[in-house]
Structures are given as C-alpha cells and as structure tokens.
Amino acid sequence: MKNKYIGFGLFLTLMLLNGCVAEQPADQDDSTFTNVSSHTLESISQHNSSNDCWMAIDGKVYDVTDATSPHPGGETILQGCGTDATVLFETRPMGSGTSHSQNAHDMLDDYYIGELEDV
Numbered sequence: 001m002k003n004k005y006i007g008f009g010l011f012l013t014l015m016l017l018n019g020c021v022a023e024q025p026a027d028q029d030d031s032t033f034t035n036v037s038s039h040t041l042e043s044i045s046q047h048n049s050s051n052d053c054w055m056a057i058d059g060k061v062y063d064v065t066d067a068t069s070p071h072p073g074g075e076t077i078l079q080g081c082g083t084d085a086t087v088l089f090e091t092r093p094m095g096s097g098t099s100h101s102q103n104a105h106d107m108l109d110d111y112y113i114g115e116l117e118d119v
Contacts (some may be wrong), residue, residue, distance in 0.1 A: 037114035041084060044116075048082025050075075054113070055085040062111040084116070 016063045039054070040059045047054035054061060064077065071077040073092070080088045090099045 038117040039114050040117045044084075045082045046073045050078055050081070053078070053081035053084060055080040055089075055107065056116040057084075057086050057089045059116045060108070061110060061114045061116055062108055064111045067107075067111065 025100075037057075040058065044054045044056055044061060047063070047065075051065065053065045053068050054063050056062075068075075068077050068081075079085075085088075086110065089104075091097060
C-alpha cells in the first residue's frame with residue numbers, strides 16, 4: 001500500500017513539474033506574451049491635473065497621480081501632467097537643473113501604464 005502512495009505522489013509531482021516548466025518557443029520574444037497598452041499624446045493630455053496625472057517620459061507612459069501629493073519638489077510635478085515630460089524629468093528646470101536621482105528613475109516602474117504611441 002505504501003508503494004502505491006509513493007508512486008502516485010511521484011506521478012503527481014512529475015505532472016506538476018511538466019506543466020510548470022513549459023518552455024517558450026525559441027522564435028518568440030517576451031513581448032508576445034505581454035499586454036502593453038499604448039497611448040497617444042492626445043490621450044495623455046486628458047490626464048492633466050493633480051487628481052489625474054499621466055505623463056510620458058522616454059517613450060513610456062506613467063500614471064503618477066499618487067505621486068503628486070507627496071512629491072519632494074512640491075507642485076512642480078504638475079507641470080508634466082498631460083505632457084511628454086521627458087525634458088522636465090531630465091533637467092528639472094524649476095529645481096536643481098539636473099536629472100532626477102536614480103531612486104526617482106527606479107520609482108517610475110511603480111507608475112508604468114504603457115508605451116507612448118508613435119504618431
């Protein structure tokens with residue numbers, strides 16, 4: 001009886017492992033398996049307030065609404081709402097005149113919602 005349970009357990013383990021390690025076809029890249037939305041500057045421009053703030057930075061689109069209130073630079077972040085804010089993000093003309101910190105760059109991932117569509 002004991003061997004029967006061991007055999008059944010081994011069978012289940014092999015079945016689970018087989019389903020969990022299915023390989024991606026070599027001729028397909030990761031983008032095939034992701035559902036990335038694209039946005040135009042026109043659609044981004046509709047989100048231009050502290051209560052609804054989207055911006056494009058380096059071809060990616062971010063919903064930074066939750067970052068507008070605690071932003072270290074205060075309301076300067078609102079200048080980028082509804083725009084391609086790449087230059088603002090990289091130069092901070094109302095602040096230090098330098099690019100945002102690596103920490104700020106890393107935080108963008110938390111707000112990512114899609115790609116800027118080429119028009």
